[in-house]
Amino acid sequence: MVRAPFLLLFIALGVVRAQAPGAPARPVAFRSAIACRVVAVEKLPLQVGLTLAPQRDVGRTGPGTQAFPLPDHWSWWVEPDAPAAFSGDQLAALVGDLEGVGVPALSLAGCTRLRDADLAPLLRLRQLRQLDVSGCDGLTTAALARVGELPALVWLRTDGSKIDAAAVAAPMTRRVDECVGRALAQHGLVGVAVAVVADGRLAHARGYGMADREAGVAVSPTATLFRWASISKPVTGVAAMQLVEQKKLDLDADVRALVPEFPAKPSTVTARQLLTHQGGIVHYTNGPVVRTERTYDIEHPFADVVLALDHFKESPLLCEPGTEHNYTTHGFVLLGAVVQRAGGAPFWMQVRERIAEPAGMTTFQPDYASVAVEGRTQGYRRVGGDIVRSADSDVSWKLPGGGFMSSVVDLARFAQALLRGSLLEPMTQAAMFAPQSTSAGRQTAYGLGIGVGNVDGVPCVSHSGAQDKTRTMLFVFPSRQLAVAVMTNSEWADVIALARDVARVAL
Numbered sequence: 092m093v094r095a096p097f098l099l100l101f102i103a104l105g106v107v108r109a110q111a112p113g114a115p116a117r118p119v120a121f122r123s124a125i126a127c128r129v130v131a132v133e134k135l136p137l138q139v140g141l142t143l144a145p146q147r148d149v150g151r152t153g154p155g156t157q158a159f160p161l162p163d164h165w166s167w168w169v170e171p172d173a174p175a176a177f178s179g180d181q182l183a184a185l186v187g188d189l190e191g192v193g194v195p196a197l198s199l200a201g202c203t204r205l206r207d208a209d210l211a212p213l214l215r216l217r218q219l220r221q222l223d224v225s226g227c228d229g230l231t232t233a234a235l236a237r238v239g240e241l242p243a244l245v246w247l248r249t250d251g252s253k254i255d256a257a258a259v260a261a262p263m264t265r266r267v268d269e270c271v272g273r274a275l276a277q278h279g280l281v282g283v284a285v286a287v288v289a290d291g292r293l294a295h296a297r298g299y300g301m302a303d304r305e306a307g308v309a310v311s312p313t314a315t316l317f318r319w320a321s322i323s324k325p326v327t328g329v330a331a332m333q334l335v336e337q338k339k340l341d342l343d344a345d346v347r348a349l350v351p352e353f354p355a356k357p358s359t360v361t362a363r364q365l366l367t368h369q370g371g372i373v374h375y376t377n378g379p380v381v382r383t384e385r386t387y388d389i390e391h392p393f394a395d396v397v398l399a400l401d402h403f404k405e406s407p408l409l410c411e412p413g414t415e416h417n418y419t420t421h422g423f424v425l426l427g428a429v430v431q432r433a434g435g436a437p438f439w440m441q442v443r444e445r446i447a448e449p450a451g452m453t454t455f456q457p458d459y460a461s462v463a464v465e466g467r468t469q470g471y472r473r474v475g476g477d478i479v480r481s482a483d484s485d486v487s488w489k490l491p492g493g494g495f496m497s498s499v500v501d502l503a504r505f506a507q508a509l510l511r512g513s514l515l516e517p518m519t520q521a522a523m524f525a526p527q528s529t530s531a532g533r534q535t536a537y538g539l540g541i542g543v544g545n546v547d548g549v550p551c552v553s554h555s556g557a558q559d560k561t562r563t564m565l566f567v568f569p570s571r572q573l574a575v576a577v578m579t580n581s582e583w584a585d586v587i588a589l590a591r592d593v594a595r596v597a598l
Contacts, residue, residue: 127172128170128172130170165290166195168197169189175203179205179206182199182213194216197222201225205224210230214241219241222244230253232254250298250311267593279581283578284312311466315466315498316467316498318493318560320558321555322502322565324493328366346365350428368422369416372422377409381407383404394487399428399489400428403421421489424488426491455496455497460487464496470559472581509574542555555586564589575594
């Protein structure tokens with residue numbers, strides 16, 4: 092039997108035994124009349140110092156289905172094809188088919204027909220590690236308390252249901268709750284949202300505290316919208332690299348070939364240098380920022396990212412491009428203009444069509460202060476010993492570098508899209524995730540639009556965000572199929588430390 096790197100296992104109707112990474116997988120067959128989607132996380136080692144583990148549909152169970160190949164896998168899960176119509180009888184039948192094959196994860200998300208009595212068969216899935224009952228509004232806490240006793244269950248996702256999440260928390264979800272609870276208590280945070288992707292699945296999504304303290308609105312992981320701040324930069328990075336794949340963008344060409352509105356400088360600036368913060372573009376306080384004063388004949392001029400260049404384009408360069416790493420939001424605004432011109436469509440339209448929609452990010456959108464958006468969180472800051480409401484600053488002009496917002500679940504969905512390799516080709520993504528060097532050979536801790544580092548020795552890519560009303564952090568561990576997203580409306584929060592603590596729990 093050929094094992095590495097791609098072991099094909101042929102099974103009767105698409106289910107295999109879960110294996111620890113690197114362990115030889117054994118084929119397991121089962122038969123079922125229940126229509127389900129089967130997803131596996133492949134092992135895909137690349138000889139570039141990084142392991143990617145993309146996930147993909149490997150088949151469907153149900154009447155008339157045939158055997159299909161499953162690649163060498165990290166993890167796998169099963170979810171009904173039509174969750175809204177999924178019944179208790181179907182769950183019983185499915186459990187009967189899954190029993191004994193060691194299914195590691197089962198998603199019942201959106202199965203609104205399920206009731207407490209229907210869950211009893213789940214107790215037979217003794218090797219189940221993840222269970223998702225988000226959106227199952229017909230279930231109560233009492234029924235889930237029994238399911239939580241499954242010996243292998245570590246993640247139990249309940250958001251969007253009527254279940255008391257704290258009462259039924261599985262071990263990992265309970266430990267995440269404890270991390271966030273300590274931060275809330277020790278630092279007086281107003282509101283926090285956390286999402287964890289484990290084994291490729293959204294395993295935990297929960298809101299803590301208040302989105303609007305004065306109005307008594309609690310944080311929701313799916314409905315409360317936080318500013319991404321600088322986590323917007325990896326989105327712009329992905330958009331740029333997609334155009335590279337399409338041969339519409341040359342990373343090493345002068346950006347003025349596409350954006351002549353950016354004035355000529357003493358040295359050429361390239362898209363690669365912008366992606367790596369080596370373009371010499373000024374940030375906020377590290378050099379003189381020269382704004383072009385003009386009036387506009389349209390109501391929302393900065394929806395056009397080329398016009399947003401007026402905030403800084405006349406500023407002198409800080410250094411010879413390529414010689415130094417100088418973090419800059421303005422540089423990413425210029426990169427967004429490059430993407431707009433190279434892609435031949437407004438920047439936001441490209442991001443929506445090529446990133447947000449494929450990733451399933453339904454709440455992700457520009458944070459235009461002039462647009463009333465349901466669920467937008469209120470921000471808070473400390474003034475002396477008091478906690479007061481934040482300024483509602485306009486960030487519309489810096490969309491590519493820090494102007495998006497969404498729920499924490501959608502931030503996690505962006506991470507999932509990176510983990511499953513659905514936005515970029517594997518080698519492109521590996522290049523994006525590799526640390527870059529200056530022209531003198533000094534390696535930085537930044538790739539192409541995203542930070543590169545590790546947590547306790549485990550390689551990761553990451554980005555933080557800090558802005559009026561928000562602090563955010565995203566860790567993505569490609570070789571572990573793990574991601575942690577943390578968002579808060581409390582400007583004094585040490586969100587990086589909190590996200591690192593949550594990542595340590597998940598790791």
